Amino acid sequence: MASDSPFGSAARVNDDILRPVLQTTWRFYAVVALLGSVVLWGAFAVWYLLSTGIGVFGLNRPVYWALMIINFVFFVGLSHSGTLISAILRVTHAEWRRPITRGAEAMTVFTIMVAAAFPLIHLGRPWVFYYLIPYPDLRGLWPNFRSPLIWDFIAISTYLTGSIIYLYLPMIPDLAVIRDRSHGWRRYLYIALSLGWTGSEREWSRLSRVLGIMAVVIIPVAVSVHSIVSWDFAMTIVPVWHSTIFAPYFVVGAIYSGIALVITIMVLIRWVFNLQSYLQPRQFDNLGKLLFVMSVIWFYFWFADALTTWYGREPSEFAVLRYTILGPFAPLFWTMIVCNLVIPFWTMMFKQLRRNVLVMLVVSLLVNVGMYSERILIIVPALSRGRLPSAWGSYQPTWVEISITAAAFAGFSLLYVLFTKFFPVVSMWEVKEGMGERAEAGVKEPGTPPRKTVEGAEGAYG
Amino acid sequence: MYKWAMVVDLDRCTGCAACVVACRAENNVPIAGEEEAGKGRASFWMRIERYWEGEYPNVRARYMPVFCQQCANAPCEPVCPVYATYHSAEGLNVQVYNRCVGTRYCANNCPYAVRYFNWFDPRWPDPLPEQLNPDVTVRFRVMEKCTFCIQRIRRGKELAKMAGRRVIDGEIQPACVQTCAPGALVFGDLNDPASRVARLAMSPRRFRLHEDLGTEPAVFYLKEQSYG
Amino acid sequence: MDKPVDKHEARQDTSRTVLIGLYDDVHAAGRAVDGLEKHGIARDKISVNSSVPLPVGTFRAYTRPSRLPYFSALGAFAGLIAGFSLAAGTAMLYPIATGGKPIVSLPTVGVITYEFTMLGIILFTLVGVLYEMGLPRVKKPPYDPRVSDGCVGVLVTCETEQISFEIEGILREYGAATITRFAGG
Structure with missing residues (x-):
């Protein structure tokens, strides 16, 4: 009885997933030192920027916004999918979500934190941001x-x-597990963070109830955030920016690049923390299908937007499109098309490739290269080709902007690495719950969904 | 209530750029230097746009002074998150330097590209610091643009008020208008139907820049006539 | 009952005792809960600690209705009022004309109102769920840390010490690995 009981392997899950939290290797310090030095270099670039003036960027008239805003849009886009995927999968009770949710939610929190820094850095007078x-x-x-x-x-x-x-609430039970296993000052940290969780029926029933509500609430918030980011552009009368399709186009692009980053992170976590038995080919298969669908939808939106501009030939808008596709931005344009459409479409179509973790890593990284190019192409060409040809210009980034951008990517990675040091990167109770349900349903092979789906397992007590 | 407006007679403009120099001297517009100007960082509250027409040898240069159009429905105003730019009751598009945080959103949304940013601390080569105008603030890392010489408008209104009358047509002249030798620039009150600016603004030659955008500029251009 | 000799003794006697019977798996714990109920222990005196949500059907469901949706609704209402008054109200407090647009324009007010409504729901729901869970706990609750390694704890609140010994017997009968006592539940 005890062997196939849902709780039989709970201690093993705890051991597997808490190993990186409770044991620190030299690799951790090496990674932190490396990322930390890039962040410090970025901090120096910001200090130089503040003491000299925003002119140390490559900005000019008419390109008043460039790399900082590109980074902002890109990172907000990345932030999109974490919470959104987790919420959608929770709402639909998708069984394969269990090992993914935590890592995806954490990704969202850290990408928004990084994204939020950019509008401040890009201000002419950042010290009065509180206005x-x-x-x-x-x-x-x-x-x-x-x-x-x-x-x-x-x-x-x-x-x-x-x-x-949304990251914290479902982490409370896992924090209680670490509380029971850790020693020293960290024990006090987890005593405080786990709020005295005991795992009573009352706590579990309310937790499942609140996750149900939060998942439903956070989805429209996520959609609104990237819509509003797009409206920063669409509310202007700048040719090409002033487009009704921008909000859904941005949302789709954001989900697309976010899913790609979730895949990248999952591959790395699986590799670094030896979580092969949790993040299985099945998870990558499903994420790959999502990536395939998003690449097609993304192209559909891009095409619908570009086609109207191209066919309408309104001179000021057409000048921007020409400059994007045929001008100096042509290499970037083709990078975008190849990385965002051609490669994901022709790889994610095949199950064997979706189940190949290395292929998933490469494709997910390329998708984000493509999405970064897309953000550049949205922002710089439109500003370079304004309505008055006498005020046309162009843009080249300087070392200051590139340093800050590099620091942003390093900073995000650093936050994530520190997160994995303090918190379980896979939701332990959700994984255990899934194992229990599979055991109840009599399914022996790990990684397959239960025959008898436990209807509304999370809301069962509500 | 006044409603300030400007008329630019392109027939009279010779492209001499005296207005550009006068504006720079009057309004403490910083000097970017050759290198920065090459990067597109030069500030010209008043600039002369030059367009070449025709093929060599039948080439003709056309000049057009462009400065803040003081739009009634200014696209730059509502996008500012801190109300650093707003519309005054007298139809001016006002920039409040102290409030500006430097998002540069207004400049992106200006279809006339007449908003200029202070990329660095303002600088003037010697001996130009000696001639800075004490009536005008020196700006520091904020957005700036043509004000229709608001300091002159203020003084004109104060003098008129002391004398207990309205401002007389032609009494207030922004620096560019005062300097324009051919008299291509005319400034005045659009609410006074007898003013020169009001009469010229009704000329059949009149047009406004990008009128199709519905920005309702307060700057009227009179197009060149053909003397062929 | 005799007059208590010792103050300490007296407190022990009158205060309640919480017993935790630790079971290896959820089925054993389920049988124990059923057994306790058969012996006439009220269900609300029994609670179960586990490291995963209990599978459906193993236990009689925890039926106390949640008031969480009311918190969410209250949050939505508070957020709506806050957002609307911030966006529309502050514009009217200090009217500044920009771009020939109205001082209060409903579509832009709508965007802010929407965001604040969502923020209100999120914050009030958080407060609500913490209230309903009884978290954060100030006092250390009766708890056995082995629960986090997969054991299931069955907690019984006993009114007197006498009853507690009786219950200890029942818990053992159903195969409790260990039984821990906590004074003053």
Whole structure:
């Protein structure tokens, strides 16, 4: 009886998943040192920027926004999929989500944190950023809520708050497990963080209830955040930016690049922490299918947008499209098409390739190369080719911008590495629950869904 | 209530750029230097756009002074998150330097590209610092643009108020208008139907830049006539 | 009952005792709970600690209705009011004309109102769920850390010490590996 009981292998799951949390190797310190030095270099670049002026960027008239805003849009886009995928999979009770949710939610939190830094760095006077916070100044003046930048500020704050809560709530039971296993100062940390969780029926039933509500609430928030980021552009009258399709186009692109990053992170976690028996080919197969679908949808939106511009030939808009596709941005344009459409389409179509972890790593990285190119192509050409040809210009990034960008990628990785050091990167209780359900349903082979799906297992007590 | 407007008679403009120099001197517009100007960082509150027409040898240069169009429905205004730019009751598009945080959103949304940013601390080569205008703030890493010489408008209105009358047509002249030798630039109150600016703004030659965008600029151009 | 000799003794006597019977798997724990109920122990005196949500059907469901949706609704309402008054109200407090647009324009107010409504739901639901879970706990609760390694704890709150010995017997009868006592539940 005890051998196929749902709790029989709980201790093994704890051992497997908590190993990176409770044991520290030299590799961890090496990675932290490497990433930390890139972040420090970026901090130096920011100091140089603040002390000299925003002119140390490659910005000019008319390209007033460039790499910092590109990074902002890119990182907000990455943030999209973590919480969104986790929420959608929870709402639909997708069985294969279990080992993915935690890592995806954490990815969201850290990408938004990095993204939120860019609008501040890019300000002309970052030291007065608090003018944007909604409170009245001495004369009783509030910020301008008609400005899409304020919508952005509020949407990002909401999404960050929601994502942190959505990451934290389902982590409480796992924090209690670490609390029971750790010693020293870390034990006090987990005593505080686990809030005294005991795993009573009352706690479990309320947890499943709140995850049901939060998952439903966070999906529309995620959609609104990237819509609002797109409206930063679409609300202007800049040719090509001023487009009704921008909000769904951005949302689709965001989900696309986010899924790619989830895959990248899953491959790395699997490899670094030896979690092969948790992150199985089945998970990559399903994520690969999502990637395939998103690549097609993404291209559909891009094509619908570009086709109307091309066919309409409105001179100021067509000038931008020409500059994007045929001008100096042509190599970037073809990078985008190849990385975002051709490669994912022709690889993710095949099951063997979707189940090959190395292929998934390469394709997911290439998708984000393509999505980064897409963000550049959305922002720079439109500004370079304004309505008055006398004010046309171009843009080249400087070492300062490139350093800050590199620091952003390193900073995100660093936050993630530190996260895996303090928190279980796979949701232990969800995995155990899934194993229990499979055992109940009499399925022996690991990794296959239970024959008898336990209807609404999470909401069973609600 | 006044409603300030400008008329630019392209028939009279010779492209001499005296207005550009006068504007720079009046408004403490910083000097970017050769290298920065090459990168597109030069500030010209008033600039002369030059367009070449025809093929050699039948080439003709056309000049067009472009500066802030003081749009009634200015695209730059609502996008500012901190109300650093807003519309005054007298139809001016006002930039509040102290409030500006430098998002540069307004500049992106300006179809006329007449908003300029202070990429660095403002600089003037010697002896130009000696001639800075004490009536005008020196800007530091914020957005700036043509104000229709608001300092002159203020002084003109104050003088008129002390004398207990309205501003007389032609009494207030922005620096560019004052300097324009051929008299291509005319400034005045559009609400006064007798003013020169109001009469010229009704000319059949009138047009406004990108009128199709519905920005309702307060700058009227009078197009060149053909003397062929 | 005799007059208590010792103050300490007295407190022990009148305070409740919590017993935790630790079981290897959920089925054994389920049988124990059924057995306790058969012996006339009220279900609300029994609770189960586990490291995963209990499988459906193993136990009679925990039926106390959740008031979480009310918290969410309250949060939505508070957020809606806050968002609307921030976006529309502050614009009217200090009207500034920009771009020929109205001082209060409903579509832009709608965006802010939407975000604040969502933020309200999220924050109020968080507060609500912590309240309903009884977290964070200030006092250390009766708990056996072996639960996190997969054991299932059956907690019984006993009114008197006398009853507690009786219950200890029942728990053992159903195969409890160990039984821990906590004074003053």
